[in-house]
Amino acid sequence: AQKVTQAQTEISVVEKEDVTLDCVYETRDTTYYLFWYKQPPSGELVFLIRRNSFDEQNEISGRYSWNFQKSTSSFNFTITASQVVDSAVYFCARDSGAGSYQLTFGKGTKLSVIP
């Protein structure tokens, strides 16, 4: 499986600050998918976004935005004007490559938004 690295283990920000969560992935494929998931304290894993390697446009959804840079194999996630409800562990993932249907997850970044 091709590796996904989330170098930030834990981040703390004060409410209303912007925060960027980093994700770097390995790739030996020309076609692949990237994902972000959110795991709030309640424990469920919530799918946030899927990105196809052919589509390098950045995406914005409300306060969330994603920056996909193939040149640096990065798929970073920015939360603008963070809120306490954003406190969660965020996982970056990619398909495992070679036509596998599996996902390879990073170790996750724990975000704490302090009121």
Add this chain to the structure above:
Amino acid sequence: DAGVIQSPRHEVTEMGQEVTLRCKPISGHNSLFWYRQTMMRGLELLIYFNNNVPIDDSGMPEDRFSAKMPNASFSTLKIQPSEPRDSAVYFCASSFIGQGYEQYFGPGTRLTVT
């Protein structure tokens, strides 16, 4: 539409007992995945099925673990006999391969083996 349904949500059992975890995937999805999450090891894929057929069970820790998918709407993960080190949160996820790979997760089963 209903999401992925898992039962039970919590299970406390004694070492040596058999444990069966259940999962109902999202209707129409053709792939199902079982994961285990612990603080030490993070999120681990145990096994996945495509069209009810097990494709990769290399993540199953040992012979005490078994999984079945008798039909498109039901899967079980069984641990027999259970051990304290099996304590974890077990997630089931489903996806529709062919329209992207995103997996939708159930709420998880928190297993405690004493």
